[in-house]
Amino acid sequence: MPLPTTPPAPAASRGLLGGLITLSAAQFLIALDFSVIFVALPDISADLDLSGTAKQWVVSAYSVFFAGFLIVGGRIGDRLGARKLFMAALVLFGIASLLGGLAANAALLLITRALQGIAAACLQPSILALVNTTFPAGKERTRALAVWGTVGASGLAAGVVIGGLLTSLSWRWTFFVNLPFAVLCVLAAPKFLPGKAEHGRTTALNVLNAVLCTAMVLVSVFGLTLAADAGWTDPLTLGSFLAAAVLLVLFAGRERVSTQPLVDPVLRRTRSLVMGCSSSALYMASVAGVEFYLVTLLLQDGRDYAPLAAGIAFLPLAACITFGNMIAGKIIGPFGVRRSLTLAFTVGALGLALLGVSATHHGYLAAMLPGLVISGLGHGMIYTSMFVGGTRDVDDRNQGVAGALMTTTQYAGGAFGVAALVLVLGTDPGDEAFRTAFLLAGGVALAGAVIAWIGFGTTTEATDRITEATPTPVGEH
Template sequence: MTSPTTPGRAAPRSPIGGLVTLSAAQFLIALDFSVIFVALPSMGADLDLSASAVQWVVSAYSVFFAGFLVVGGRAADRIGARNMFIAALLLFGVASLAGGIAGDASLLLIARGAQGVAAAALQPSILALVNTTFAPGRERTRALAVWGTVGASGLAAGVVLGGLLTTVSWRWTFFVNLPFAIVCALAAPGLLPGRNDSRTSSPLNVLSAVLCTATVLVSVLGLTLAADVGWSDPLTLGSIAAAVVLLVLFVVRERGSAQPLVEPALRGTRTLLVGCGASALYMASVAGSEFYLVTLMLQGGRGFEPLAAGIAFLPLAVCITLGNIVAGRLVNTLGVGRTLPLAFAIGAVGLVLLAVSVHNHSYWLAILPGLIVSGLGHGMIYTSMFVGGTRDVADENQGVAGALMTTTQYAGGTFGVALLVIVLGTDPDDGTFLLAFLLAGAVALAGTVWSWLGFRAPAAQGGGAVKAPAGEPVAAGEEGRTA
């Protein structure tokens, strides 16, 4: 990764136009993950999908996304972030078209997996392009704040838009991606910086990427089988055992490789490791799990139509955006070590409110208060966890660090949904929804403890940290970083 002043790199014609393009692509990634949730019941009924197949419509995307993120970052370094950005958008468009015209479960799941691979190539290139377009310090911090806000808002907006589109057909939840992909790909050559040909490229470690993806895939398969046939079934036990073996092989491969996916310096960065753990707990609680549970409860237990369910998520979308704004201010005054635990605690309170209100079927009295509180926590977590997780990482490793955090984020969401399937069973009622929301709340509470203990210590010395000039306040995103 290079700074904006590195010789040999074509400068962007318009930094603001570039940021709009990159933000639109980030919105596409988040939108595609969440837009499916409201459409799941209609999709399952139309294609006669089993409960496990419906879960895999969500998991196929997030598993391949999580598995290929780091290798996507390496590929972007090798062929150029802008080239990877355009190629990933084209693949995203083709996969979305295939999903929209799918007539059976096989093509639908293949399309979702392809979308996940495309997103895994797209996400690191977005982060790399932000860092090469905007100078380190306040300028880059403001750009990353916009990126974080758009990403978090895209998750909520996807559920709302999914409700609107599903009233026409669930297929439009795939077709809606095409305009974003086409416009961003066409805008990229004129608005985004080109490749720096003077830098050296490290070879891709394909074997490590395959082992990483296989570990996540087989682990989720084991959890899915546990929900279908039980924990003692030979297929379940075999899948879990295979996941453990694959994990060991991945670790051995990384330790013995001259070109590991994750550099040793990053493995030893405490705040990055804490940030990765926080991102996994975030997606397993107030992000992916909450969307999944509320969608099922509204359309299954409360009889909401897809459009009504989407509109019901509007307050959540507004509160997520507000939470991002609040987090940006609090990080400057309280620091990440206090802001992130507070955000997780607020999210946990919102989930508990949803849990204790499941027997009251009034949206206004039972569901809305929990959505408002958890939405504030959701937005606050998203911004502050990336600020804290990358604050001690050198600029040249920011793309890989962001990929690692996003990998654990979506892997956490996949595991969270798989566990909830086990808790809810085949015929969920108010009692099982109560347990599921309490489980998600417990995970958010674990995030409170994890982030409080992890970010309580002072930031590491060095590591590419940035120090504000004398007399100037430290910018958001650089809190606690010392030169």
């Protein structure tokens, strides 16, 4: 009787592990760069003599261009291959980081931040596409997304800690720290990440639709940024929103009649993706972007923490985000996305409520720490759950755009949340203003719990169990 043959599982496993490490490191880089700048901002402003507006745009230039180019970046990756875009984006990110660290004036610094945003907009959807096409649907993909989410979400918190340490040396190291990540990921990509899989005839990128989409998102996020700085009734803010509405109408009209739409019509009909995008926006408007903004402001402006001390104060949050992602990876299989994501948003809302209730007390251990721990757990659980649910029903050829849509709504939600909170906080926020702001963010998180429960219904729960029971064999993607 002939002996059965078995595939070289150890070698395949090592390749998958190497790919996951590479993709997680790149995601950590994006998250790190987004948050590391907050702690360094006062030193950057003093060294380069930045005006109040220029200081704000050190953060906003990255966010605006990141959000604006995401969907186009996702479509380019789907057209040309996610691995090619992954490597090209890392090269651009590394060059921009080097120039940013060497910048001698505000103009060059803002240009490099915009370039970092564009590079990250190409990198983010290619990472998610590679995760979802490298690992088969089911338990393997859920575990991979949990690891990817753990590293990426913890990067937001770790960035504040690392930023505090590096800023004590020089703010320029908050840019230079990106270079090793970029170089190592570029070198590892050809070895561990799959090349482009063929899905029939590859169509060209619809340039006009891409320009309209990019302009629409750029102007929208620009308007939200202006709303946070100049106010919602400022003429330039209102003009930006009007221009965004016109561009939206033009883009939607072009997409409807185009034979080569930027966003495949099937994606607009994919309920799980629509619900994932909604969850993503509410996540960033509550336990992610808004919480980081509020906690950083409270620690450094309200409690006079030095950059390093503020970074250390974020350590429990970083640890709990990591643990929250691990919890999500364990519970999504047996409980489904609906229950997992609803629970995650509820936990996040509870943590924000605790931070709000304790805002009038100035002690760290008794006042802030419980809220940071609980909200951190919710943060990590949401991050993994929403991406597992949002991208699960999307085929491989559209994974880049699907990930880009979720990330675009994520950062648009964060920009809207911060702009709204500026009205609540005022120019010189006190303890009561912080209390109101945290409670408002907690209310947004509760809205996320409601959306998750309604949006990911019983059909989705059945799909979860079928997918977990019958995973796709490796290679059939």
